[in-house]
Amino acid sequence: MRALKNPLISLAAALLFGVAVQFGFNEYIQLLVLFVSVNCLMAMSLNLVNGYTGQFSLGHAGFMAIGAYFTAYASLHWSFLPPSLSALTFFIYAIGSGLLAALAGFLVGLPSLRLKGDYLAIVTLGFGEIIRVALLNMDFLGGPRGLANIPGFDSFYMSYAFAMLWILICFFTIWRVMKSSYGRGFLSVREDEIAAEATGINTTGMKVRAFVLSSFFAGVAGALFAHYTNFINPSSFTFLQSVNAVIMVVLGGMGSMSGSIAAAIIVTVLPEALRPLQDLTGIDLRMVIYSLALILVMILRPKGIFGELEITDIWRKYVRRSARS
Amino acid sequence: MQDFVQHLINGISLGSIYALIALGYTMVYGILKMINFAHSDVYMVGAFASYYVARAFGIEAHPGVGTLAILLISSMVCCSLLGVVIERLAYRPLRNSPKLNILITAIGVSLFLEYGSQVVFGADPKVFPEVMKDFVIFSFGNVELKSFDVTVLGVSILAMIGLQFLIYKTKVGKAMRAVSSNASVASLMGVNPDKIIAFTFIVGSALAGVGSVLVGMKYPKIDPLMGMMIGMKAFVAAVLGGIGNVRGAVLGALIMGLSEEMVVAYMSSTYRDALAFSILIAILIFKPAGLLGKYSVEKV
Amino acid sequence: MKRLFIALLMVLPLLASCTKKDNEITIGEYDSLTGSDATFGLSTNKGVRLAFDEINAAGGVKGKKLALITLDDQGKNEEAAAAVTRLITQNKVTAIIGGVASGRSKAAAPIAQAKGVPFVSPSSTNPDVTKAGDYVFRVCFIDPFQGSVMAKFAQENLKAKKVAILRDVKNDYSVGLADAFATDFKKRGGEIVTDVSYQAGDIDFKAQLTQIRSKNPDAIYVPGYYTEVGLIAQQARQLGIKAPLMGGDGWDSDKLSEIGKEAINGNYYSNHYTVESTDPAVTEFIKKFKAKYNETPDALAALGYDAAKILAAAMERAPDLSGKSIRDELAKTKDFPAVTGKITLNENRDAVKSAVVVQVEGQNRKYITTVSP
Numbered sequence: 001m002r003a004l005k006n007p008l009i010s011l012a013a014a015l016l017f018g019v020a021v022q023f024g025f026n027e028y029i030q031l032l033v034l035f036v037s038v039n040c041l042m043a044m045s046l047n048l049v050n051g052y053t054g055q056f057s058l059g060h061a062g063f064m065a066i067g068a069y070f071t072a073y074a075s076l077h078w079s080f081l082p083p084s085l086s087a088l089t090f091f092i093y094a095i096g097s098g099l100l101a102a103l104a105g106f107l108v109g110l111p112s113l114r115l116k117g118d119y120l121a122i123v124t125l126g127f128g129e130i131i132r133v134a135l136l137n138m139d140f141l142g143g144p145r146g147l148a149n150i151p152g153f154d155s156f157y158m159s160y161a162f163a164m165l166w167i168l169i170c171f172f173t174i175w176r177v178m179k180s181s182y183g184r185g186f187l188s189v190r191e192d193e194i195a196a197e198a199t200g201i202n203t204t205g206m207k208v209r210a211f212v213l214s215s216f217f218a219g220v221a222g223a224l225f226a227h228y229t230n231f232i233n234p235s236s237f238t239f240l241q242s243v244n245a246v247i248m249v250v251l252g253g254m255g256s257m258s259g260s261i262a263a264a265i266i267v268t269v270l271p272e273a274l275r276p277l278q279d280l281t282g283i284d285l286r287m288v289i290y291s292l293a294l295i296l297v298m299i300l301r302p303k304g305i306f307g308e309l310e311i312t313d314i315w316r317k318y319v320r321r322s323a324r325s
Numbered sequence: 326m327q328d329f330v331q332h333l334i335n336g337i338s339l340g341s342i343y344a345l346i347a348l349g350y351t352m353v354y355g356i357l358k359m360i361n362f363a364h365s366d367v368y369m370v371g372a373f374a375s376y377y378v379a380r381a382f383g384i385e386a387h388p389g390v391g392t393l394a395i396l397l398i399s400s401m402v403c404c405s406l407l408g409v410v411i412e413r414l415a416y417r418p419l420r421n422s423p424k425l426n427i428l429i430t431a432i433g434v435s436l437f438l439e440y441g442s443q444v445v446f447g448a449d450p451k452v453f454p455e456v457m458k459d460f461v462i463f464s465f466g467n468v469e470l471k472s473f474d475v476t477v478l479g480v481s482i483l484a485m486i487g488l489q490f491l492i493y494k495t496k497v498g499k500a501m502r503a504v505s506s507n508a509s510v511a512s513l514m515g516v517n518p519d520k521i522i523a524f525t526f527i528v529g530s531a532l533a534g535v536g537s538v539l540v541g542m543k544y545p546k547i548d549p550l551m552g553m554m555i556g557m558k559a560f561v562a563a564v565l566g567g568i569g570n571v572r573g574a575v576l577g578a579l580i581m582g583l584s585e586e587m588v589v590a591y592m593s594s595t596y597r598d599a600l601a602f603s604i605l606i607a608i609l610i611f612k613p614a615g616l617l618g619k620y621s622v623e624k625v
Numbered sequence: 626m627k628r629l630f631i632a633l634l635m636v637l638p639l640l641a642s643c644t645k646k647d648n649e650i651t652i653g654e655y656d657s658l659t660g661s662d663a664t665f666g667l668s669t670n671k672g673v674r675l676a677f678d679e680i681n682a683a684g685g686v687k688g689k690k691l692a693l694i695t696l697d698d699q700g701k702n703e704e705a706a707a708a709v710t711r712l713i714t715q716n717k718v719t720a721i722i723g724g725v726a727s728g729r730s731k732a733a734a735p736i737a738q739a740k741g742v743p744f745v746s747p748s749s750t751n752p753d754v755t756k757a758g759d760y761v762f763r764v765c766f767i768d769p770f771q772g773s774v775m776a777k778f779a780q781e782n783l784k785a786k787k788v789a790i791l792r793d794v795k796n797d798y799s800v801g802l803a804d805a806f807a808t809d810f811k812k813r814g815g816e817i818v819t820d821v822s823y824q825a826g827d828i829d830f831k832a833q834l835t836q837i838r839s840k841n842p843d844a845i846y847v848p849g850y851y852t853e854v855g856l857i858a859q860q861a862r863q864l865g866i867k868a869p870l871m872g873g874d875g876w877d878s879d880k881l882s883e884i885g886k887e888a889i890n891g892n893y894y895s896n897h898y899t900v901e902s903t904d905p906a907v908t909e910f911i912k913k914f915k916a917k918y919n920e921t922p923d924a925l926a927a928l929g930y931d932a933a934k935i936l937a938a939a940m941e942r943a944p945d946l947s948g949k950s951i952r953d954e955l956a957k958t959k960d961f962p963a964v965t966g967k968i969t970l971n972e973n974r975d976a977v978k979s980a981v982v983v984q985v986e987g988q989n990r991k992y993i994t995t996v997s998p
Contacts, residue, residue: 448663
């Protein structure tokens, strides 16, 4: 477990797992793995704002949309590298998507992060809706028709490796940031804003930084989404998509990266795993079950699956306990 | 000029619809400091309740005051019951949890009601029974003032005055305010916070019931997702006016309705929803607690 | 350990996959059975199920019964992609009947194309849908055709010179029709006096309508779905707008008149068939549909029915049940006597058929004219 803390080793482990998925499972499972990775990025990045910094953003889908549209437009209309280097091109586009989303995050964050709690939530919600309505009305981005035939990767394995690369970049960035003085600043804003301010922390500055970093990775998630579905339109980025991201963060545990990853897996896979139920009952009860499960988890396990712990903490505890006995 | 007056009437009429829903959001928020996302779906269930009651009584084609009374009562009762059940089963166990948990639970309840009613009622739109006949009260050239417009505005203002009275002039209201400012101290003073909160949910949900009948009367199409859009607008209106403030909710809703109308009339219909939110953001930047909300500086 | 957990969860859906029987042909269908488009998806599904019942009662295809697997996409593009992938790889379906919205078809059709599984869309009207490849077909009109039908009708039959457009900006179907109408109507020398929009789910349209009223148009083109059009008609008449409303096949439903009441009467829309038709295909279909579901079919149900029938006919003609043979036979579909007209699939795999314009008269639809492509 400790070895996973080395980025290269964990990348190798993830890639090895990808080989298993490539050869052991069919395209359906492979597609789900890709959707899980998009949701992983969404959850981890939102965790930075909602979990670690204790702010309340309900507009994450907006940043995702910006990233997705940038990548889609760029890969449809521009080409400056030969097609054989498409992975590199996509990587550059993903960075571009992230930067554009980060810029939007900065613009939204600067004025609105002076607001607190529910007011911030409503402003971010409004921002997400503004993006969606704007996209609906932009003809060069297809309006409600969206952008189709977005180039993707040639093979599942390339898509997967690309996703894993970004997930690990996101993971280790957030992990290192949280160990730095900025990370302490984020946590102090969450724990007690007034006390943080009293100790000389620029709380608004901290919030904006968290917001910008978080929107960067949401933009990247959007870029991945565009490549994997090959088609995007504004209805993929509704308020419900933002809510989904918040659900993943809270379900996994606020401020737990492992939790975000686990929740992303559950939230993506559970509705698909419930599909056979539809054959049995004849009606689609998936969302009914999903919403009930959500309520029950919140009541029975209010801190989410992992609470604030990471999987390594739990592992360590487990090792210690078994060593004692 | 005539068009402007007509737009004014339309906007106020739309705003008063938002106001009825916004009042419910603001009531619950005022006491519990939580966004009751399920409120708009309670409203939806209320509309379906009155639809089925009207069919059971066979009065869906008999407009009149009697029909209105029956539908109002049945929808209010149904909504109140639902509100109390939701509060008891989903929110009460989470009374002392972090805000985000309560919010997620509320979203869960909302999704449950939306998708549950797609299964129970069917996803196709239903036609709301004709409750009253609409007639013209006043007309001048192109401008027309309809009875429904006046009714809706009247009811929402009455509701606002009633709530103001309830909160500031009655004993229950005093208890509500006490629970709002500090529930544990209130309970030391002999107030049972659980009862007060349940009562708040009854009042808020009953308002959603009234809203559902009035909206159904004006826009006779109901479906399981009807609460989504109107709920979001009403909620934004409540925040705009200063959430937790009864007069603010009505003010915010009227501003919301008027600005939407005027944006379509004199700017662009395509950006209507975006501009409504832009106005909200602009106002919140300058008045961070909404128009009538009190901005409290946190003290240590 | 984390990876183990992932792997375990991944296996779950696998375990639940169905087994295929030898004497059955499985056909996959995905549609919005829940979510904001559910009412349209459910309608299509009813039409498809009726067609399958009929085919099976008549002995099936090549002596085998047809089995239908319907998956829900909740109105989300990514769900549609997952559903189609699931149908192909888990359920091993022979062919796919696609959903209502063009957006979802654009996400799903390329997957079927890549796997070589024939894909028939009942009602995705956007021209780009069938560009996904040679395995993708549709049985409905495309947007430009239906838009120009009404432009022609407005100019020739209504003698309209000034038309206002009220479009549903959230819906690519509505935007496609509105754009096509505007282009064509201008080409014919007409004038679009104002082009305003709403979003599906809205209930108040008075702001837009008051603005339209001030421009005093001869007719108003509202290419939306019946869910909103009923209310739009009511509010238009309340504001004293006398100009007739025109629309597309999205209007076609009994609910239109139930919601719109008398306000909707006298308005026109383009459709695939009229209930007044004496064509036995149409009358039989309506009779059977009423017997099975106790309601009048709407356009989406008719299109779902036709998609299933055309697919079954192609499978019957095909020498074997491989994707390629079915595709080749589908492409050869010519003058198929469907409910929604005599359907010929052209080289773009789009349906070529004539449209009728009908006038709403309560629950009746009065035939006005036929427009050929």
